[in-house]
Amino acid sequence: MYKRRNKYNNIKIEIDGVKFDSKAEYKRFTELSLLQKAGNISELKKQVKFELQAKFKDNNGNNIRAIHYIADFTYSENGKFIVEDLKSKATAKDKVYILKKKMFLYKYPEYDFREVIK
Numbered sequence: 001m002y003k004r005r006n007k008y009n010n011i012k013i014e015i016d017g018v019k020f021d022s023k024a025e026y027k028r029f030t031e032l033s034l035l036q037k038a039g040n041i042s043e044l045k046k047q048v049k050f051e052l053q054a055k056f057k058d059n060n061g062n063n064i065r066a067i068h069y070i071a072d073f074t075y076s077e078n079g080k081f082i083v084e085d086l087k088s089k090a091t092a093k094d095k096v097y098i099l100k101k102k103m104f105l106y107k108y109p110e111y112d113f114r115e116v117i118k
Contacts, residue, residue, distance in 0.1 A: 010088075024118045025072060028086050032073060041082075044075045048083075052103040069100045077112075084114045092117055 010022035020026040035041045048071045055066040073084040083104070091097060092115065105113060 021072075022086075024088070025086050028084075028116065028118070029073065032075060032084075036075070041075045041077045044073065046073055047071070048074045050083075050104060050108065052100060052107055067100070067103070069104045080112050081110070082114060083108070083111045084116060086116045086118060088118060 010024075013020050013023060013026055015026060020029065029046060032041065032044050036044045050069045050071065051066055052069050053067040056064050058064055071083045072086045073082075075082050075084070085101075087097070101113070101115070
């Protein structure tokens, strides 16, 4: 197990070879894993990448990188596809996160987006 702090004072941890961005993320993954074992949810995945905007070339021929949103967790619940992001009060106010969340909600309206504030 290793520990490293980031700009929001989260401590990254690794347990049994699985890396988590914070203790709260590990705790939530544990909760979701128990729900999956009980049969309440299925297809639990972590750190799932969604493309918000494809890469392209601008008018000057410069390559512009794609924009991605990485969800903390995805799973199926009662036939619905759930995309869940775990945030602290501070990270929920991050301007980049807010913008990417809006882009995600626009591009993927068929998914149930859940923001969990811890």
